[in-house]
Amino acid sequence: MRKLGEVRTRRLEVKGAKFVLDGKERVFFSAELHYFRVNPSEWEDRVIKIKDAGFDSVSSYVPWFWHEYEERRFDFSGVTDPRRNLIGFLRLLEKYDLGLIFKPGPYIMSELKNEGLPFWIYNAVPQAIARTMDGKQHPTKVFSYLHPDYLRFVERWYKNVAEIIRAFNNVWLVQVDNEVGMLQWITTHGDYNENTIRKFRDYLEEKGLVECVYEIDNWSYGKAFSQRLMIEYHVFIRQYYKEYLETLKRYLEESGIDLPVIVNIHGFDMVEYAKRGKRYPIGVSQLYSCGVSENVLLSGDYYIGNVVHENFSDLAIANAIMYAVQDRNQPLFSAEFQSGFQLDKPKLLPSTLELTSLQCIGNGMNGVNYYMFVGGTNPEGSALMGSYHDWQAPISLNGELRRGYFVLKNLIAKVRQFEPDIAKSNPVFDTYFGFIPEYYSTEHFKEHGFDISDLEFKRDVSIFDGVIRGLKLLNYNFGGINLSNTASVLDPSSVKSLWVFSYKRMPLRIQKSLVDYIIHGGRLVIFPEIPVEDEFGNECRVLMDVLEIEEIAKSGWNMVQSFGIEINAFHVDTYKLSGEYTAFAHNEDSKVCGFAKEIGKGKAVILGFGLELEREYKLGVVRRVCEMLNIERSFEVECQDFVDVYVRRSDSKCFIFVNNYDEYDKDAIVSINGQNVKVRSKARSGEIISLDLD
Structure with missing residues (x-):
């Protein structure tokens, strides 16, 4: 552990749509391990297994409820419970040269009660809880994000976690909050707290919308909005979310933290064998404006379930939408790339982990954090679904290595053999x-x-x-x-x-x-x-x-x-x-x-x-x-059945990614740059082919 304020010597940077680690462009791989869900005596075992699989980093939530267990009483060293020893966990990651994606919320979701907020805060500032349009307490008890009474506690929490971040040189990225706006969306109940409505009125007045100002001045709980006011509310609430996330980022900066900040976007849904991403653009629409802020990294929650012929294109569409809204200097990145699932059904096939990874990397993704990579158990009384938190993870809650672990270990090795060229390359769009x-x-x-x-x-x-x-x-x-x-x-x-x-x-x-x-x-x-x-x-x-x-x-x-x-x-x-x-x-x-x-x-x-x-x-x-319209592909494919092909190029290299989502082998010929490349595409697997460019 370094002294506070000491110059950091190692860091992950975001430059030119690439992840740069210690000055070298990388395809960045991270694994989700929640230290507070694993016995500290087993931390090193899990960290070694993550390191052996080829990962650069670990990612973890840092739960507010867990570390400020009573108001103004903090524990980051394990005095009250060994699983609160965040400092010890960071030291362990330093020992194995692993970075950390540090995720302090305040909201973290993660199947926890109160979405990770302390229980005591609801009694401390009940006036800051969001209200429905009928004036009732929001069904999730979500706070009005910009209510000053709520933010007063959040700022104190951030000052305390900033001390931990400053003390270590292996905290590389910080995620502010998680899935902002999701609780309001899934319940279909917005935030009509009096403080929020006042801000809405200020927004309307600033835009010079006289009729809307008149309507909101005469609005009361129980009344519906007019169509025009409803449209303006959706514009306003997106600016409101942006201001909230920028406020959290400012709290970090005021405490001396200048690391890239992640804004994580929600949206994949449905508990089915093969999920869909049809509602993902809603989450994007809520939060994409945050991506224009300096040093902000937009990220998607990618939960596609088992990838098959019927849903693989949803990932390509999600990627295109992220390309549409993110800053051109930002790499395509997923901070929650599915490698398990909170329930034991549907069963997530190990082959899906390779296929989705290669599809997205082939489509230009330069950073992946696999969620969950390590299973565990919830602290007593903290969880919505009981103590069990195995998540079908590649490393089980007992430390067992499942087949998915070896699939991802091989996948990372497959990508690493093409570095640094693959990290320097860019996706080709037709x-x-x-x-x-x-x-x-x-x-x-x-x-x-x-x-x-x-x-x-x-x-x-x-x-x-x-x-x-x-x-x-x-x-x-x-x-x-x-x-x-x-x-x-x-x-x-x-x-x-x-x-x-x-x-x-x-x-x-x-x-x-x-x-x-x-x-x-x-x-x-x-x-x-x-x-x-x-x-x-x-x-x-x-x-x-x-x-x-x-x-x-x-x-x-x-x-x-x-x-x-x-x-x-x-x-x-x-x-x-x-x-x-x-x-x-x-x-x-x-x-x-x-x-x-x-x-x-x-x-x-x-x-x-x-x-x-x-x-x-x-x-x-x-x-x-x-x-x-004479729209041409950058390649041609000959195959009796469908294979999914992506291309990345650098100045000297061309990489072809070929995915087969079916349960039988296929023979294909990919023609590109005057070369005909024969590919034996095995059942439910993907290939990377490297070509030199003349």
């Missing part, structure tokens, strides 16, 4: 997905009586089971563009083609941005409908007019013929058009519902019908659109 966060800023609409089921259905199916999934099934790799980012302009020279999910409403500024993109040479695909209103429900014909659409008729289910392919469409737009265009889709009444049009230097393709790929023959529509 096209881009245009992400509109406003379509996911919806978590509190239902509690105010607004039906958003139509939007939810269309966005989920069109993106995750339709067009964007179709791109991946055709082995197009896509990056992401945040269309709500007002600080950047869509540049057709770098984003040559763009695929945008559109609803009947779309913000005016985004419609204008898309028009400019096409006129200046962009190739744009819009699906499954054209917007006719702005985000507030006002008529907005910006896209309609440039596409020379005179009238739109919107309808539900219908049969469509597109490129000669029969489509059972869940939604259909039909268009009355003027000017020159090429129609390629018609409904049963022979009305146009899909067309292409050249505009300025660019071209737009409108898929005015809902495309779901429950039958993969319909992939032909996506293929024909790619051909129509």
